[in-house]
Amino acid sequence: MDMLALDPTKFIDLNTMSIVFLFLVGFIGGLVSGFIGSGGAFVLTPGMMSLGVPGTVAVASNMCHKFPKALVGAIKRFRYGQVDVKMGLIMAVSAIVGVQVGIKVQQIVLAMWGQAGSDLYVSLSFVLVLVFVGGYVMKDAIHCARSGGEEETTALARRLQTIELWPMISFPRSGLRISLWFTLPVGFATGLLAATIAVGGFVGVPGMIYVLGVPGLMASATELVVAFVMGLGGSVNWAMHGMVDIRLVLIILGGSLLGVQLGAIGTTYVRPHMIKMVMATIMLIVAVSRGLALPTYLVKLGFMELPDATISLLKNVSFASMCLALLTGAVIILGSMWAGRKAQVAAS
Template identity: 60%
Template sequence: MESLPTNFIDLYFLNVLYLFLVGFVGGLVSGFIGSGGAFVLTPAMMSLGVPGIVAVASNMCHKFPKALVGSLKRAKFGQVDWKLGIIFGLFAEIGVLIGAQVQEHIRNTFGDAGSNLYVSLAFVLILGTVGSFVLYDALKSRKDSNSDTEEKTGKLARWVQSIHIPYTMVYFKSLKAKVSLLFILPLGVATGMLAATIAVGGFIGVPGMMYVLGAPSLMASATELVVAFVMGLGGTIKFAWSGYVDIRLAMIILAGSLFGVQLGAIGTTYVKPYMIKLVMGTIMVIVLFSRALMVPVYLSQLEMIATLDKGLVEILSTVSFAIMVFALSFGAVIILGAMWRGRRA
């Protein structure tokens, strides 16, 4: 029997079961907030010992079919702006190609520990920044929200919509306004670069559509699924070409995700907009702590700090894994609970 590539881990029954459940919760989150769920899936795979770059590549591989299912499901509820999603996605593909090169360069130069450190630091920085802002905005929106009022367009989005640049203006139904493609281009490229480097593009894509372009949260989260499909397809081809896609991980997670993403998509029709922001921000902050605990371990492996005691490494890894499991469980309970209450009401 041929041995597995050095990039790939051995799979046992408990690993497979864990990955399936991770996929289910990731799909639930993806369908609900439109981020692709990768901010729980990538760290969850890394907690099993999957190298960062393989976790990112395999995540992108499973993402595009799941995102397609989610976007079609939410399109039935009228939540998808196909024009914005496709244009945004095409710009994001540029960023995917750039980001994949960066990810491969880091892995080739510093090995698995370097890739793991890069992915973890990126998660801590981005989860901390975006998660805190989204959580703050959700709590603020909750105070002002009631079932009969629409979300208000922010000052930045109103300014963006007021700028008219000849030959670049396009009308989008989700914005109910024309916006210059020159504003979408940098958002798309940044989203693609982030997706290719840590498998998470929704951190920029969803907030970007909401706060910069002025899309309602429901339509932003749904339209991001279209963007995720376009990015995932291109990113999979790019990473597979270099041998970093573990199709086993991708298929197991996808199997769980296809169940979860439909429940998550249905759940959006039963909750107020602020709840989507609240779930997104809360899970981000919890996952942040899971990845932060592993940073000293990777620094030690790269000999950037003193070598850590083996027992301490075990403790940090175990606690990180436990926090990851808590984040997955917490997200599932919030989404399913909100869906159940909304459906009863």
């Protein structure tokens, strides 16, 4: 192999601290992804950037670690009978269209209002979507918990399933039959959100549950198929532009492949509403985190004034609360796994 120097403007020097940080975030992100179908990406990208990795390399490397993690998680959960491959593939195709539209919207926002405007748009989308969807999922999770953990198909999903609009598609795994025209928008919205805030699953999983009527356990596992297809396509694209730092990818994968399998196993220990509970908790904390980042962008755009010290504090608190979101999710997962295991030992 001929000697080729690593471009220092794109690739950071790795030290023990950064390796340990990436491995741990990879593990926790993997644990959450294996359990709720997505997550981790929203901490990994800013986390890598805080280590000095340029934004595009961080996004590319994150995506390149995401699809193999999703693949391993999907295979594991498929073995538990939780994956609706047909639903996942249909969702993935429409999500790819959503991603393309999302990228175009981003480009328009960037051209009109610059980087600060683009950041503001991303953060506003984060806050609005996560507060609205996360709040709804939390309300439903609490309702499920109070009614003994039983999941109910929403009235909207039941109504949509009765509308005979060609072509009707049967999803035997999920136990439903619905028109393609109601499936496509959910996938499209997943892709649109993935291109905007990098975590399409925050719309994809609730969309499958509440709009299409897919059971929560099945929706969270099927999202891994969507993440795999979208992530593979995106990674090939980024890799062809030479933006993937394979060293970072392998370190993160080292942790996340351990985590994603543990998260997948965890889904068999808990009642299905726990998946909604974890997802909603993470979404609402991330919404607060992004809400704290809003003033920084408003200052950059000249809409308000704040001292530099306050902006710096808000930035740090915002990043810390994002890490807190991931950690809280991990603690709930491990805690409920522990409780599930204890109950199982007591029963046997």
